[in-house]
Amino acid sequence: MGQTEGGDSKRRILAVDDTAIILTRISNTLREEYDVVTVNSGSRALKYLEQEKPDLILLDIQMAQKDGITTLREIRSMRGRSDIPVVMLTGVEDKDMVLESAKLGICDYILKPFYSEDLLKRIQRVFEQEEQRRKGLG
Numbered sequence: 469m470g471q472t473e474g475g476d477s478k479r480r481i482l483a484v485d486d487t488a489i490i491l492t493r494i495s496n497t498l499r500e501e502y503d504v505v506t507v508n509s510g511s512r513a514l515k516y517l518e519q520e521k522p523d524l525i526l527l528d529i530q531m532a533q534k535d536g537i538t539t540l541r542e543i544r545s546m547r548g549r550s551d552i553p554v555v556m557l558t559g560v561e562d563k564d565m566v567l568e569s570a571k572l573g574i575c576d577y578i579l580k581p582f583y584s585e586d587l588l589k590r591i592q593r594v595f596e597q598e599e600q601r602r603k604g605l606g
Contacts, residue, residue, distance in 0.1 A: 478503040479523035479595065484513040484539065485557060486531040490580065494526060497584040498591070510539030517549050524594060529558040529565050529577075537565065540572050553594050557582070 480503040483494040491506040498504045505522065507513050511534055513527070525543070529536035536556060544550045556569045556577040566577055575594045578587060 480505060480520075481524045481526060481591070482507065482513060482516060482520075482522040483526040484508075484510065484531075484536070485526075485528040487528075490528070490557070493584070494587070497587055501588070502591075510534030510536065510542075513539055514542055514546075517543060517546060517552075521549060522552065524591060525552055525554045526578075526591075527554055527556055528580075529556050529562070529569065530560070537568050537572070540569060540574070544572055553598055555590060555594060 478501065481498060483491055483498075483504060483506045485491050485494070485506075486508050488508065491508065495504045495506055505516065505520075507516055510531055513525070527536045527540060531539075536558075540554060540556075543552065543554070553575045554569075554573070556566070556574050557580055558565065558577060559580045561579060569577065575597070576590050578590060
């Protein structure tokens with residue numbers, strides 16, 4: 469049932485942010501190239517991940533209830549999900565948060581508000597790195 473290599477299937481990105489405007493921007497920016505699933509909380513993201521395995525997760529650091537770091541910790545402890553590449557989204561440049569998320573193995577982080585081209589480029593770079601790692605070149 470997995471996605472076939474080289475087929476039409478787009479890579480799936482799970483975007484997690486508690487701000488509807490940000491989710492809409494992410495969706496509008498990425499939907500040409502990727503299959504985008506949006507959820508507005510860490511809890512919903514974890515529920516989604518129990519059923520599905522996206523190719524990449526965009527995760528906001530600052531969210532009500534369950535923040536991005538807590539959510540990321542839980543993703544990293546999920547069986548079969550700990551290897552999903554994660555890019556953190558943050559509205560503030562908080563060195564501690566970035567360092568904390570780096571320890572949890574994020575691929576990159578993006579400051580909000582972001583430029584659409586920048587978001588696209590960074591995601592493509594993560595996928596290229598993943599590809600190289602899979603081929604044993606990374």
